[in-house]
Amino acid sequence: MKEQLLKFENVTYRYEDESEPALQSVSFGVEKGEFVVILGHNGSGKSTVAKLSNSIYLPTEGKVFVNGMDTSDENNEINCRKTVGVVFQNPDNQIVASIVEEDVAFGPENLCVEQKELRKRVDEALQSVGMYDYRMHETHKLSGGQKQRVAIAGILAMRPQCIVLDEPTAMLDPKGRREVMRAVRKLNEEEGITVLFITHFMEEAVFADRVMVMDDGKVILDGTPSKVFAQTQLLKKVGLDVPEVARLAAALRENGTDLGDVLTEDAFVQAFSRKMEG
Numbered sequence: 001m002k003e004q005l006l007k008f009e010n011v012t013y014r015y016e017d018e019s020e021p022a023l024q025s026v027s028f029g030v031e032k033g034e035f036v037v038i039l040g041h042n043g044s045g046k047s048t049v050a051k052l053s054n055s056i057y058l059p060t061e062g063k064v065f066v067n068g069m070d071t072s073d074e075n076n077e078i079n080c081r082k083t084v085g086v087v088f089q090n091p092d093n094q095i096v097a098s099i100v101e102e103d104v105a106f107g108p109e110n111l112c113v114e115q116k117e118l119r120k121r122v123d124e125a126l127q128s129v130g131m132y133d134y135r136m137h138e139t140h141k142l143s144g145g146q147k148q149r150v151a152i153a154g155i156l157a158m159r160p161q162c163i164v165l166d167e168p169t170a171m172l173d174p175k176g177r178r179e180v181m182r183a184v185r186k187l188n189e190e191e192g193i194t195v196l197f198i199t200h201f202m203e204e205a206v207f208a209d210r211v212m213v214m215d216d217g218k219v220i221l222d223g224t225p226s227k228v229f230a231q232t233q234l235l236k237k238v239g240l241d242v243p244e245v246a247r248l249a250a251a252l253r254e255n256g257t258d259l260g261d262v263l264t265e266d267a268f269v270q271a272f273s274r275k276m277e278g
Ligand SMILES: Nc1ncnc2c1ncn2[C@@H]1O[C@H](COP(=O)(O)OP(=O)(O)O)[C@@H](O)[C@H]1O
Pocket: 015, 016, 018, 022, 040, 041, 042, 043, 044, 045, 046, 047, 048, 049
């Protein structure tokens, strides 16, 4: 079995004064190098998972392990936070400095990284997200997508093995969403960074190795995108829709034209063209 970078074992989480737990006995693992997407409507427990994944929260019951380290053991706290970095929804709440490169340097500076190494990390992190040319720019003048990529660079500069992104595209326009998505996919594919990507945009899930669907504090589906999106009825029941391309392919399949596993527009066009020719 491959190494699990992140592991939830029967995790229940209850917010203070709440009668119902926000998470109920949630179990899953994320392997090193995987790109996993979590889908779910508002209130299903996604952000609670994000905050448990780097010991911002500790489980009420059950265990969370980061690289085998129990997050509830306080001796592991710093190492867990170095291993898993979390990016949140609103870029404005994550930017702390007025100049891009100063903002990216903030995290590693707090980890007491020495100057030469710091310079290297900041430059590399900015290059990774395509923001190096903006290193001297003022952060408040950037677009939403650019700010969010700077926020991601700030996390990368702390050299995590895994990044958890909690709806990082929710507040962005379509262009910003594409920029962020492209940057995160590149980090996973080219730099081998493990990604747990939380979103409610179905079309962002089609690139994942695995998709988990949450509802009412539980994981109700966990599998490849094509397996998960084949569950049209169940997804509809929990307030989610399948991506348009998958819906179209399912309708064609019912009509006798099976295009196979097609989840992206490109794959659809190619498979459809082949059918037409054949
Ligand atoms: N700080 C909090 N105090 C009490 N209840 C909370 C708090 N944050 C979230 N919840 C509740 O926990 C459940 C899961 O919330 P959350 O993890 O934020 O879901 P999601 O990110 O999927 O929208 C919801 O019922 C929500 O109302």
